[in-house]
Amino acid sequence: MATDAGSxxxxxxxESRPPAPVHRARRRWPTSARVTxxxxxxxxxxxxxxxxxxxxxxxxxxxxxxxxxxxxxxLAREHGEQASEATSEAEQLKADLDETKRxxxxxxxxxxxxxxxxxxxxxxxxxxxxxxxxxARLSQAATDVTTALGRCVDGERQLLTYxxxxxxxxxxxxxxxxxxxxxxxxxxxxxxxxxxxxxxx
Amino acid sequence: xxxxxxxxxxxxGACLGACSALPDPPAPVPSSVxxxxxxxxxxxxxxxxxxxxxxxxxVRLLSIRCGELATGTGFAIDAHxxxxxxxxxxxxxxxxxxxxxxxxxxxxxxxxxxxxxLAIVSTDATLPASLPLxxxxxxxxxxxxxxxxxxxxALTVTTGHVTGERKDPLDVNADPVLVADATVxxxxxxxxxxxDADAVVGVVYAKGTNDTTFFVPVSTxxxxxxxxxxxxxxxxxx
Numbered sequence: 001m002a003t004d005a006g007s008x009x010x011x012x013x014x015e016s017r018p019p020a021p022v023h024r025a026r027r028r029w030p031t032s033a034r035v036t037x038x039x040x041x042x043x044x045x046x047x048x049x050x051x052x053x054x055x056x057x058x059x060x061x062x063x064x065x066x067x068x069x070x071x072x073x074x075l076a077r078e079h080g081e082q083a084s085e086a087t088s089e090a091e092q093l094k095a096d097l098d099e100t101k102r103x104x105x106x107x108x109x110x111x112x113x114x115x116x117x118x119x120x121x122x123x124x125x126x127x128x129x130x131x132x133x134x135x136a137r138l139s140q141a142a143t144d145v146t147t148a149l150g151r152c153v154d155g156e157r158q159l160l161t162y163x164x165x166x167x168x169x170x171x172x173x174x175x176x177x178x179x180x181x182x183x184x185x186x187x188x189x190x191x192x193x194x195x196x197x198x199x200x201x
Numbered sequence: 202x203x204x205x206x207x208x209x210x211x212x213x214g215a216c217l218g219a220c221s222a223l224p225d226p227p228a229p230v231p232s233s234v235x236x237x238x239x240x241x242x243x244x245x246x247x248x249x250x251x252x253x254x255x256x257x258x259x260v261r262l263l264s265i266r267c268g269e270l271a272t273g274t275g276f277a278i279d280a281h282x283x284x285x286x287x288x289x290x291x292x293x294x295x296x297x298x299x300x301x302x303x304x305x306x307x308x309x310x311x312x313x314x315x316x317x318x319l320a321i322v323s324t325d326a327t328l329p330a331s332l333p334l335x336x337x338x339x340x341x342x343x344x345x346x347x348x349x350x351x352x353x354x355a356l357t358v359t360t361g362h363v364t365g366e367r368k369d370p371l372d373v374n375a376d377p378v379l380v381a382d383a384t385v386x387x388x389x390x391x392x393x394x395x396x397d398a399d400a401v402v403g404v405v406y407a408k409g410t411n412d413t414t415f416f417v418p419v420s421t422x423x424x425x426x427x428x429x430x431x432x433x434x435x436x437x438x439x
Contacts, residue, residue: 061223061226064226068228068230075230075233079233112301119350119353120353123263123270126265
């Protein structure tokens with residue numbers, strides 16, 4: 001067994017003394033691990049912080065959208081009511097317009113019928129006027145015939161007295177008077193022909 | 202110190218990134234989203250009483266001759282001039298006019314065309330409406346409408362198509378006349394023959410067999426109107 005020849009042997013170990021604590025060697029993490037852990041911790045803190053901020057923003061945005069949605073819904077309901085009222089009003093106006101159109105068509109038919117009735121009355125009046133004019137013309141013609149015939153008869157009577165007492169009158173005067181009487185009677189005959197023609201038409 | 206800086210940068214970056222992914226806040230809600238409503242307008246050519254110009258411009262004529270009365274139709278081409286058929290107003294001692302709504306008008310004179318069954322009648326009063334003349338004669342197959350007072354009755358519209366062109370069988374028109382299958386009656390003479398745009402394409406002057414209508418084309422009417430010196434003033438019967 002080999003020993004250390006240069007040193008005196010030490011006292012024998014005291015068996016009664018407790019053994020001195022043994023200092024265990026501290027085990028240190030590698031630097032890379034520490035860096036990783038640090039970064040992870042930082043990342044975790046950052047993520048938590050960012051998450052909190054984002055969540056707050058998200059909640060705020062959500063609230064705004066909800067408010068906006070409620071406002072849009074209210075607006076939509078308002079416009080819906082307006083549309084409903086407008087539709088109802090339009091339907092009523094359309095019904096009124098249809099009724100007005102029917103009334104207008106009836107009025108136009110009535111106007112046309114009245115115009116026709118008035119025109120027919122005008123025709124009757126014109127016909128009556130024409131008949132009246134014709135009757136007046138006939139009456140006048142008859143009067144003219146009567147007058148002409150009367151003058152013709154008077155002339156013939158006068159001529160007869162002249163002829164019966166021919167010695168008292170010049171023959172030329174009697175002949176001239178006869179011609180005049182013949183003209184009167186011819187005119188009376190013409191007037192009578194005209195009257196007969198008018199009566200026949 | 203360095204770690205804190207990194208942490209702040211990371212947090213800021215994360216926040217920015219996350220926030221940029223979020224939707225933007227909603228835009229303000231408008232008070233109304235209704236489209237502006239156009240103001241109502243009134244057509245410029247709206248009839249004042251519901252009757253169209255074809256009705257308003259068509260006039261009933263009562264021709265009083267010596268010993269007889271006859272009815273016919275005329276239509277306004279301006280405020281004081283009517284067109285009708287020559288045989289409606291020829292030899293008339295008096296021509297009485299009445300409108301679609303029963304108003305009476307006074308004729309201030311008439312004149313007839315020498316070689317067509319056409320005439321014009323002047324009025325003192327302003328006519329309710331007038332009809333435009335078409336630029337050209339209608340073609341065979343074209344739709345036509347005849348508005349008038351058949352038999353002197355109420356104002357009536359009949360429709361048909363142009364069926365042909367031929368020499369006047371009555372020999373009262375020097376130029377060829379047109380034939381349509383629209384129904385007319387005595388009293389329709391002088392009625393305007395209208396196209397789909399209510400422009401005058403002819404003037405009725407006779408009724409044929411099988412409900413055919415003979416009418417003077419608008420080209421002849423234009424020729425008459427362009428040569429007013431050739432018109433002969435109407436002379437009344439004795």
